[in-house]
Amino acid sequence: MGVLNDVYEMLNTCNKCGFCLTACKTYKTDLREPLSPRGRIQLIKKLVDGVIEPDQDYEDAINSCLLCGECAVACPSGVKGNELVLAARRDLKLRHGIKPFAKSFALKTLASPSRLEHGFNFFKGVGKGLLKRIDGLDYFRGVDIRNMPAAEKPFLEQVPEQITVGDPQKKVAFFVGCFLNHSLDGTAHSVVKVLTKNNCDVIIPKDQVCCGLPQYAYGDFESAKANARKTIESFLDRKPDAVLTACASCGSMLRDEYLKLFADEPGYLPRVKEFCAKVFEFSEFVEDQIKLDESKLKAHTPVKVTYHDPCHMARHLKITSQPRQVLKSIPRLQFVEMNEANRCCGASGLVQAFYHQLSTDITRQKTQNIVDSGAEVVATSCPACMLRIQGGLNFAGKQQTVVHVADLLAKAYED
Amino acid sequence: MTEKDVVERLEEIVGKKNVQADKIGLTSYGYDATLLSGVGMATVFPLSTEHVVKLVKLANEAGFTLIPRGAGTNLSGGTIPDGRCVTVNFSRMKKILDIDTENFVAVVEPGLVNFDLQAELEKKGFYYPPDPASYKATTLGGNLAECSGGPRCFKYGVTRDYILGLEVVLPDGKVIQTGGRNFNSEPGYDLTRILVGSEGTLALLTKIFLRILPLPAAKKTMLAIYNQVEDASQTVSDIVAAGIVPTTLEMMDNLLINTAEDATGAGLPRDAGALLIIEIDGHPEDMDEQVETIAGICKKARVREFKMARTAAEVDQLWLARRVVIGSVARRRPSYSLQDITVPRSMFPNMVSGILQIAKERNLEVGILAHAGDGNMHPLVLFDQRIEEEVERVHLAEKDICALALELGGTLSGEHGIGLLKKKYLTLEFSPVAMACFAKIKNSFDPRHLLNPGKIMNL
Amino acid sequence: MSNETVNRIKGLVGEGNVVDSPSAMARYLKGQGRPLAVAMPGNTAEVAEIVKLANEEGLKIAVGGRVVESRGLDGGLALVMSRMNQVLEIDHANLTATVQPGLAHTEFSRILAEQNLVFPPEPNVPKTGSVGGCFALGEADSQAFQYMPVRTYLLGYEMVLPNGDILEVGNKCIKNVSGYDLIHFAVGSRGTLGIFTRLLVKLLPPPAVKMALVADFASLPKACQAMATLIRRRIFPTRLNLLNPALAAGIDPGSKGNLVMVDLTGFKNSTELLAEEIAGIFHLAGSSEVQAVKEAEGYAKLWQGWLDLRGELNTTWAERVIDFNVGPMKLAAALQALTEITGDLGAYPGLVAEGLLGRVRLLLPAAGEREEMAVKVNALAMSFGGNVSGNFGSKLVCRAYNDAEMWEGIESLLGQIRRQFDPKGILAPGVSL
Numbered sequence A: 001m002g003v004l005n006d007v008y009e010m011l012n013t014c015n016k017c018g019f020c021l022t023a024c025k026t027y028k029t030d031l032r033e034p035l036s037p038r039g040r041i042q043l044i045k046k047l048v049d050g051v052i053e054p055d056q057d058y059e060d061a062i063n064s065c066l067l068c069g070e071c072a073v074a075c076p077s078g079v080k081g082n083e084l085v086l087a088a089r090r091d092l093k094l095r096h097g098i099k100p101f102a103k104s105f106a107l108k109t110l111a112s113p114s115r116l117e118h119g120f121n122f123f124k125g126v127g128k129g130l131l132k133r134i135d136g137l138d139y140f141r142g143v144d145i146r147n148m149p150a151a152e153k154p155f156l157e158q159v160p161e162q163i164t165v166g167d168p169q170k171k172v173a174f175f176v177g178c179f180l181n182h183s184l185d186g187t188a189h190s191v192v193k194v195l196t197k198n199n200c201d202v203i204i205p206k207d208q209v210c211c212g213l214p215q216y217a218y219g220d221f222e223s224a225k226a227n228a229r230k231t232i233e234s235f236l237d238r239k240p241d242a243v244l245t246a247c248a249s250c251g252s253m254l255r256d257e258y259l260k261l262f263a264d265e266p267g268y269l270p271r272v273k274e275f276c277a278k279v280f281e282f283s284e285f286v287e288d289q290i291k292l293d294e295s296k297l298k299a300h301t302p303v304k305v306t307y308h309d310p311c312h313m314a315r316h317l318k319i320t321s322q323p324r325q326v327l328k329s330i331p332r333l334q335f336v337e338m339n340e341a342n343r344c345c346g347a348s349g350l351v352q353a354f355y356h357q358l359s360t361d362i363t364r365q366k367t368q369n370i371v372d373s374g375a376e377v378v379a380t381s382c383p384a385c386m387l388r389i390q391g392g393l394n395f396a397g398k399q400q401t402v403v404h405v406a407d408l409l410a411k412a413y414e415d
Numbered sequence B: 001m002t003e004k005d006v007v008e009r010l011e012e013i014v015g016k017k018n019v020q021a022d023k024i025g026l027t028s029y030g031y032d033a034t035l036l037s038g039v040g041m042a043t044v045f046p047l048s049t050e051h052v053v054k055l056v057k058l059a060n061e062a063g064f065t066l067i068p069r070g071a072g073t074n075l076s077g078g079t080i081p082d083g084r085c086v087t088v089n090f091s092r093m094k095k096i097l098d099i100d101t102e103n104f105v106a107v108v109e110p111g112l113v114n115f116d117l118q119a120e121l122e123k124k125g126f127y128y129p130p131d132p133a134s135y136k137a138t139t140l141g142g143n144l145a146e147c148s149g150g151p152r153c154f155k156y157g158v159t160r161d162y163i164l165g166l167e168v169v170l171p172d173g174k175v176i177q178t179g180g181r182n183f184n185s186e187p188g189y190d191l192t193r194i195l196v197g198s199e200g201t202l203a204l205l206t207k208i209f210l211r212i213l214p215l216p217a218a219k220k221t222m223l224a225i226y227n228q229v230e231d232a233s234q235t236v237s238d239i240v241a242a243g244i245v246p247t248t249l250e251m252m253d254n255l256l257i258n259t260a261e262d263a264t265g266a267g268l269p270r271d272a273g274a275l276l277i278i279e280i281d282g283h284p285e286d287m288d289e290q291v292e293t294i295a296g297i298c299k300k301a302r303v304r305e306f307k308m309a310r311t312a313a314e315v316d317q318l319w320l321a322r323r324v325v326i327g328s329v330a331r332r333r334p335s336y337s338l339q340d341i342t343v344p345r346s347m348f349p350n351m352v353s354g355i356l357q358i359a360k361e362r363n364l365e366v367g368i369l370a371h372a373g374d375g376n377m378h379p380l381v382l383f384d385q386r387i388e389e390e391v392e393r394v395h396l397a398e399k400d401i402c403a404l405a406l407e408l409g410g411t412l413s414g415e416h417g418i419g420l421l422k423k424k425y426l427t428l429e430f431s432p433v434a435m436a437c438f439a440k441i442k443n444s445f446d447p448r449h450l451l452n453p454g455k456i457m458n459l
Numbered sequence C: 001m002s003n004e005t006v007n008r009i010k011g012l013v014g015e016g017n018v019v020d021s022p023s024a025m026a027r028y029l030k031g032q033g034r035p036l037a038v039a040m041p042g043n044t045a046e047v048a049e050i051v052k053l054a055n056e057e058g059l060k061i062a063v064g065g066r067v068v069e070s071r072g073l074d075g076g077l078a079l080v081m082s083r084m085n086q087v088l089e090i091d092h093a094n095l096t097a098t099v100q101p102g103l104a105h106t107e108f109s110r111i112l113a114e115q116n117l118v119f120p121p122e123p124n125v126p127k128t129g130s131v132g133g134c135f136a137l138g139e140a141d142s143q144a145f146q147y148m149p150v151r152t153y154l155l156g157y158e159m160v161l162p163n164g165d166i167l168e169v170g171n172k173c174i175k176n177v178s179g180y181d182l183i184h185f186a187v188g189s190r191g192t193l194g195i196f197t198r199l200l201v202k203l204l205p206p207p208a209v210k211m212a213l214v215a216d217f218a219s220l221p222k223a224c225q226a227m228a229t230l231i232r233r234r235i236f237p238t239r240l241n242l243l244n245p246a247l248a249a250g251i252d253p254g255s256k257g258n259l260v261m262v263d264l265t266g267f268k269n270s271t272e273l274l275a276e277e278i279a280g281i282f283h284l285a286g287s288s289e290v291q292a293v294k295e296a297e298g299y300a301k302l303w304q305g306w307l308d309l310r311g312e313l314n315t316t317w318a319e320r321v322i323d324f325n326v327g328p329m330k331l332a333a334a335l336q337a338l339t340e341i342t343g344d345l346g347a348y349p350g351l352v353a354e355g356l357l358g359r360v361r362l363l364l365p366a367a368g369e370r371e372e373m374a375v376k377v378n379a380l381a382m383s384f385g386g387n388v389s390g391n392f393g394s395k396l397v398c399r400a401y402n403d404a405e406m407w408e409g410i411e412s413l414l415g416q417i418r419r420q421f422d423p424k425g426i427l428a429p430g431v432s433l
């Protein structure tokens, strides 16, 4: 119970005012108190107080949280619902490991590169074919499986470890992340292209692993730490000027959560800090560090683009203006805002897999906002959001496509 | 009927998905925004009037009571369950049935969130004036049952003034419609008015006819900063006496300025004794004249700084700061006791100094938030629920504050209702004859005391 | 009731304040009922004593400001409140007044004007209306769009209940949700709940400027369109009333057709601009003449004319009036449809429309056909989302929906409340709910 006792003051600060209810997508969709921030917080508190047991209903309340952080922004009392949920998941993990089997399988798969590759391979080959043949399974749990991209081979196997340019200004180590490696390799290539066009040497460490966020988010701090340590060592060894990620979720893990994860290891913390200070998200790096030379950008075919703020971008990394700036600098690209641009798309790690009905309803709200905006293309900064939203659009029979900010920018450079 | 049978019957009526009877659910519907809590048998989510009728009939048959609930943000203990009762949660009855801007009427279901209605109305250039600080979360049914006010009340009145008609399910399962789409269609007794503010004890609301208004053509938001609370309250009296009717005259004291600033970073002056947010609306041509008069009054009352919000963003910042005040005090101490007393406007300065005096005598930290224009005050007494001795003193202070308000010709509740929390003080305000009249009203509607028993008064 | 009872009443209020000869009683009564006596109590205690006596003797009581409705009062007692006519307090700081219920409405307005204050509700009947009566009837009036319905102005009261108990509720706070809202519930209860003996009312400071516009329209549909245009342009005057030619002549002898009366109260700048804009709109809409009334005397006379007309509709003509509501923007269409029942409305005995409320009052040629007409008019109003007002209207709506259960629900609830408060059925016997 140690983890929860540590956050008891914050649990106690929640005065049940309910201001966070409207902010929370899971509540606004389901409309039951246990799926609201206030509900989750009170349940956690009641658990500590010994009033309730951590039964399946409790776990559902805790595990269905999107960790989107909207509640923390809305709370006048400074309570951070997402952090409390995180603590509660950690507490559950400590009580009995991650249950049930399926959840733990999914997390273990992500934690280990070889298993992950296996997973994607299965999916690519037999799995996808199999699912395709079964009617109605095209949209498995709200994910558009039929059209889900899968890389022919992982991005890391497609590129050399080091790509050098003529007159290097910066040395950038690229943290690819699971999604770009296995599924959206095209986006990974876009990132590399933008970097090289802007005179950066790119290092792509072959031994990189999952950042550890999925494990961390479900309370498995041990696995998360193992991956984090590997990542930190592998990247610092290469002595880069910057560690770059094009995944907002990886970004928030690498830059912020590692510090919390290792807070209990003061001896190692300086090294963590050194690493974290070098981490940049793609559009943040492009806007703030390399200063785009707009004259080098080629005119696109005219296109109307809107931007979706991933939760980890908007509320964790707090990067909202840079991606918009990057988009606006692309010639003939017309930028429009959609309604509720910074609200969660419903992906959120494993919530989409295990609370798919809820997650699908949330995605539907997002796709509606996209359609209403009149945009033809949705740009965003997180591969999980890309897949989720594209699936939602396909599911609804819409024509809009979802791309990474890096993809649009890369297209604007001559080959 | 056993509890298990009751749950099964409930599931037959609304479907499994719309009943929650597990331990987690019972806990989650056991609290509201007060420190009270309780446990009932189950929570149901009706989707239609028909569902509600069937629920009421089942309650009659099986002998359990019903606790209507919206978003559970009330500050009176109005939705606390107790024993053999079922919470009827309206959150899923949230349709907008009609928005008729030409005739100034909206028809909605009671679970609709105030903010969600405002958002729809705004698209059409309209709004619904009552906007409690909690409007983002609260349901219109809850607003109606508490007769909620809001910062705009001073000019525009409270919920009561914007309810044209209702559809309700009576405790015997009959459905009636009261009022209508117009000001004028009430037969006999004004049933609509007695239902507004009845805290879920007379009938279950299933449909609400609201009066909506076009957004004002012009609006000016001003901020007046004072070194002393007394000067701010003097300004309030003077503005009212000058015959000016701002939409808003909100006051917060130093403590609250600081906690609100912690929460929002809106740029409020941390060292000020008090501030007033003043807003006027109306025809653009009339704005300057009124601003000038108000500025003059503020100056006379030794205002330290008088500012006009220049951009929409600045206005939003001010309002955000105002809206989060209550919750923001939890940053200082984990619990607060919030009173809702109201005094005649002329007594406003006396009440303010009285509260400060009480705080000093009881050795407690108190922040004062006031809808100053209408004399409605929310003293926030800060404490920690875990320190018993402090809780004792808080209770004493609460009683002192209520007694003082009544002594000054005021009332216990301006907008939050009585519920469980204030019913012990009700006889201080009302004579036995008035209490007997309340009982007559309750018994006319609900002779078997099926709805929200124990709220407002014991029978 | 025996002479002995009358004597006891005389003992309570004083010989000179009881009238029991039919000829002397006549000036205090309307309707066909034959009460035994008319009493004029002088204070709350006397009212309470009388009610207690009525309880003992099973005596029915009806109350009025200066005139009492005698329906159902055979052998009962009429209470005239005209002696309880004092202004007890005017509180400038809180903008409230405490008055006795028998105070004449017009007298109250006059006293307030001297003190630079306003009590907005329109008197129901300027000649005889009292402040108590104003709240007992509690109708919305043609200024309600801006100033809110009558009930808004009641902050509290003292009332003698049907069992003789004295109920006091309310205070000078304009925000009050303590306990059930007995305060506003009593408005419009027409004497069935109890007898007001003191009222605490809300006042307003007077507007900076007042002016009126009067516009003549040969065509009724065009007049309606003109009113609709104002609303569409978001111009909301204080009053926006339409009279058909038969009634218009009574207010403005020079008028030739339908008359639209606009009242503007507010700040100087905007009011003047609005007046110009409205005049422009009316001209364009086909008004033959738009006249601005700015000087105080003409303004006062104009609206006095309106109030007198309202008084007639509420009294002399009451049995001939059908009152219904549709939305403000539906007036034009509803009146158009109405002609199919009534024929040319221009030639009709009377038609008043309160534009901002979407309320229409139709003055029938004769009282006899009221019920039958009301059924038709109600069907029409319902097709425009409205209905005939009041209890009767509500019954018609239920009938139209074939919803016997709903009507039974309302009726039994109203009856239940009345029985709870007045188990012996003493008060207001002529009023059916």
Ligand SMILES: Cc1cc2nc3c(=O)[nH]c(=O)nc-3n(C[C@H](O)[C@H](O)[C@H](O)COP(=O)(O)OP(=O)(O)OC[C@H]3O[C@@H](n4cnc5c(N)ncnc54)[C@H](O)[C@@H]3O)c2cc1C
Residues within 6 Å of the ligand: A016, A017, A018, B032, B033, B067, B068, B069, B070, B071, B072, B073, B074, B075, B078, B079, B090, B110, B111, B131, B132, B133, B134, B137, B138, B139, B140, B141, B142, B143, B144, B145, B146, B147, B148, B149, B150, B151, B199, B200, B201, B203, B204, B205, B206, B326, B327, B415, B416, B452
């Ligand atoms: C931080 C904070 C600030 C606040 N600010 C304000 C403010 O500025 N002004 C103000 O007036 N209030 C304010 N409140 C109080 C509260 O938000 C209001 O009382 C609100 O109207 C409650 O709405 P709800 O939907 O949460 O209702 P609930 O709390 O769920 O219920 C309130 C009451 O309504 C009844 N009820 C709900 N739905 C129905 C129905 N369909 N039929 C019959 N009865 C029903 C319940 O039984 C209960 O008695 C504030 C509260 C908080 C926590």
Ligand code: SF4
Residues within 6 Å of the ligand: A013, A014, A015, A016, A017, A018, A019, A020, A021, A037, A038, A041, A071, A074, A075, A076, A077, A078, A079, A081, B327
């Ligand atoms: S988390 Fe914050 S906003 Fe939500 S109920 Fe608790 S105090 Fe209120």
Ligand code: SF4
Residues within 6 Å of the ligand: A023, A024, A025, A026, A027, A036, A037, A040, A064, A065, A066, A067, A068, A069, A070, A071, A072, A081, A082, A085
């Ligand atoms: S983090 Fe997001 S999903 Fe989780 S409780 Fe907060 S608002 Fe809801």
